[in-house]
Amino acid sequence: MSDTVLEIKNMSKSFAKNKVLNGINLSIKKGSVMGLMGENGAGKSTMMKCLFGIYAKDEGQITLDGRPVNFISPKEALENGVAMVHQELNQCLDRTVMDNLFLGRYPVKFGIIDEQKMFKESMSLFSSLSMSVNPQTIMRTMSVSQRQMVEIAKAVSYNAKIIVLDEPTSSLTEPEVEKLFSIVNSLKAKGVSFVYISHKMDEIFRICDEVSVLRDGSMVYTSPTKDTDMNKLITAMVGRSLDKRFPDVDNTPGEDYLEIKNLSTKYEPRLDDISFKVKKGEIFGLYGLVGAGRSELLESIFGIRTIASGEIILNGKKLRFKSSKDAMDYNFALVTEERKFNGMFGKATIEFNTTITNLDSYKTNGILSKRKMYDAANREIKRMHTKCVSADELISSLSGGNQQKVIIGKWMEREPDVFLLDEPTRGIDVGAKYEIYQLIIQMAKEGKTIIVVSSEMPEILGITNRIAVMSNHRLAGIVDTKDTDQEALLRLSAKYL
Secondary structure, three states, X not given: OOOEEEEXXXXXXXXXXXEEEEEEEEEEEOOOEEEEEEOOOOOHHHHHHHHHOOOOOOEEXXXXXXXXXXXXXXXXXXXXXXXXXXXXXXXOOOOEHHHHHHOOOOOEEOOEXXXXXXXXXXXXXXXXXXXXXXXXXXXXXXXXXXXXHXXXXXXXXXXXXXXXXXXXXXXXXXXXXXXHHHHHHHHHHOOOEEEEEOOOHHHHHHHOOEEEXXXXXXXXXXXXXXXXXXXXXXXXXXXXXXXXOOOOOOOOOOOEEEEEEEEEEOOOOOOOOXXXXXXXXXXXXXXXXXXXXXXXXXXXXXXXXXXXXXXEEEOOEEEOOOOHHHHHHOOEEEEOOOHHHHOOOOOOEHHHHHHHHHHHHHEEXXXXXXXXXXXXXXXXXXXXXXXXXXXOOEHHHOOHHHHHHHHHHHHHOOOOOEEEEEOOOOOOOHHHHHHHHHHHHHHHHOOOEEEEEOOOHHHHHHOOOEEEEEEOOEEEEEEEHHHOOHHHHHHHHOOOO
């Protein structure tokens, strides 16, 4: 009997004139992890959505356990043992954990939902995965990383034969990543197979048995992980060798420009007495464990969170932002961590998302000029190398990385003086990351002041001049990037725990 659990043969998919998948072939063995890599827009998510019944494939065949399948909905896929944990979480945030686990399959007793059974089975599920989660917790009160782990547990609860994990560690802390890997390994031992979509090379080599690479909708490379290396994968992904992971950080910071002085916030989670200065033309990193207060700090600077005490001083002038509009009036920009939640208008076009923060610039005689807006959108598509059909395309139809490019382009249109970037390369492939690094360095060379949050330690060490480390909502220390290392950053991040 064959040990192949899933086989995809000659799968193709087009949207209008855009052929996203072109004759894809993929074979996954029972109890194995197949890594799936490729640049943003290469077709990874589309391929998995065709498998999962979200999209209807145009041609090709999918075989599960030796029998042809053609799922017409995610519900049908789940019932047949195929589960998918999406990069962008779609959860009922105002409902409990157990509501989310049992959505669409509530147990019923005497015509009434059996909440006691739901609670018992939820506890049993979390116990089997060594996860400490209260099933009655409201989802909205949980961190992104906690909600991600709940989604992974939900996939396991379907007794899936195949689980697709799309960028599963993008919001997880290091201990949570270790927990995820232990779950994957224990399920592998029980014969469960995984498709592991990630841009993180170290994870691919650590957890995957095989790795396949998609480029421009075609499967260009498949190899046992032990028989390949990082350079081969990068060459397969981008069609060229990428000699260096990070560009040269050759900006020259000037005088002190932005000062945060004794900043504390009003509401939980509260920031406590944070002070630092950032120079004009400097790339200033913010590092810390998830939950350390990095995003809260950027949101406080940008006027989204209420400051209880302390000062923001720009070029010698004290500022007090009551809203993000106040911050924008002083040429601040913020790329948020969760692009789908608060970074874009998912039901609007690329043009709308590119121009929405800068409408006054596109007026002629007080009236919005469609031509100016269209030109602006195309200017940013070109600058950011965004893969799309046209500026009229819905932003939701783009890959996550290309959505991020549109969001960064939106702020580039405003030519900000202070650019706050919260996980700007989250879920973005190596080629696109390099382009964004180049963009950040170029902005710094033009005199822009940049504060960048990143959970990826090589990234924060690779593109900054100095790094401030947060620990438990306090500033643990500031180091010169060239004089520090990963061990020093970890030590500081644990200072107030």
